[in-house]
Amino acid sequence: MLNTNQFKADRADEPRNLKDTAPKAVYIHIPFCTNKCFYCDFNSYVLKDQPVMDYLRALDREMELTVQATPPDVIDTIFVGGGTPTVLKPDEMQYFLSSVRKHFPKWADNMEFTMEANPGTTDLEKLAVMKDGGVNRVSFGVQAFQNELLGGIGRIHNTDDVYRSLENAQKAGITNMSIDLMFGLPNQTVEMLDQSITKALALGLPHYSIYSLKVEENTLFHTMYQKNQLPLPDEEDELQMYLLLMSRMKEAGYKQYEISNFAKPGFESRHNMTYWRNEDYYGLGAGAHGYVGGQRHINIKGVNPYNEAAANGLPRMEQFEVTSAEAMEDFVMVGLRVLDGIQSRRFVEQFGISIEEKFRAPLNKMLKAGLLEKTEEFEGYKLSEKGVLFGNEVFAEFIGSLTSQN
CATH class of the missing domain: 1.10.10 (Arc Repressor Mutant, subunit A)
Structure with missing residues (x-):
């Protein structure tokens, strides 16, 4: 975002002229996670005791009000982010995907429908529900292939979960997959990143996103950084990591089409290209951003405040002309x-x-x-x-x- x-x-x-056409892209935010990673400053909340179905009903209501205000035409891309959308139970996932289909019924023949997932939160049953609901692309937050690094950044999965999750996705019929890796992690070496890239490339996936760690405010890592307790790689090592990953991905036949993203030809993230081309998109869910007809909006962030606001209208925190x-x-x-x-x-x-x-x-x-x-x-x-x-x-x-x- x-x-x-x-x-x-x-x-x-003066504001830009309003556009005549409806957005062709939809972003939907599911803010729940099994736990909060140490580096994460996204709008996300630990799942335990959260009113998940109330949230999904509020989201359904926001979709209804949104399409009343700006009726959609044919949708080219949908992206479900979080949080971890795949923490939804199969019945919750089915309800959610039915809402999406109900309010955005016209889909392009080659529509890209992406859902973010964490390894270990996607069993075969849930992936089958996702596939039946239209999801045809999954982006897994792998981050690293060393269990000690994963534990050090607060991830709850291990490398075995990664392989099992990818295998389940393929069994469910979802072959368009991407994984996220990170570099510049605490205690990570250039050699460790090289090992992670080797294991990632061995999977032969069509797309990889590889990001550098940013220490953001209001995270555990920021607190540790301020206390000089965060053993980050130095600037030279981080530069070598970025040069290494660009070189390795190019050698393997992947095009670096964006600063942090690599793909086989034709498998670039079409949804993210919407943002990078500065095109309009619907933004739905707690804390989501949208850009429609020359206006940007930011939704209310908290789960309960969002639920309450959506019962009485569009749950906007801010909206303004660009x-x-x-x-x-x-x-x-x-x-x-x-x-x-x-x-x-x-x-x-x-x-x-x-x-x-x-x-x-x-x-x-x-x-x-x-x-x-x-x-x-x-x-x-x-x-x-x-x-x-x-x-x-x-x-x-x-x-x-x-x-x-x-």
């Missing part, structure tokens, strides 16, 4: 995460002005620094090989470059 710090409603310039300047900055910042880069033509189509005219100074600065390069194929701009390593520095040049002028 996008960073909420970007979503300010107090801009002085100005043209904000939309332009978002277009560039999220678009440059994709390694093919941004297309000047799409910028003109969306905003009626050239990207060079709006961002001349930061574009020239980043080109001169060798962090961006022009693309002939797409007639636009992309991160250079060096720029991929310093993406945050590049993005920072564009954030606020227009909106801070107001």
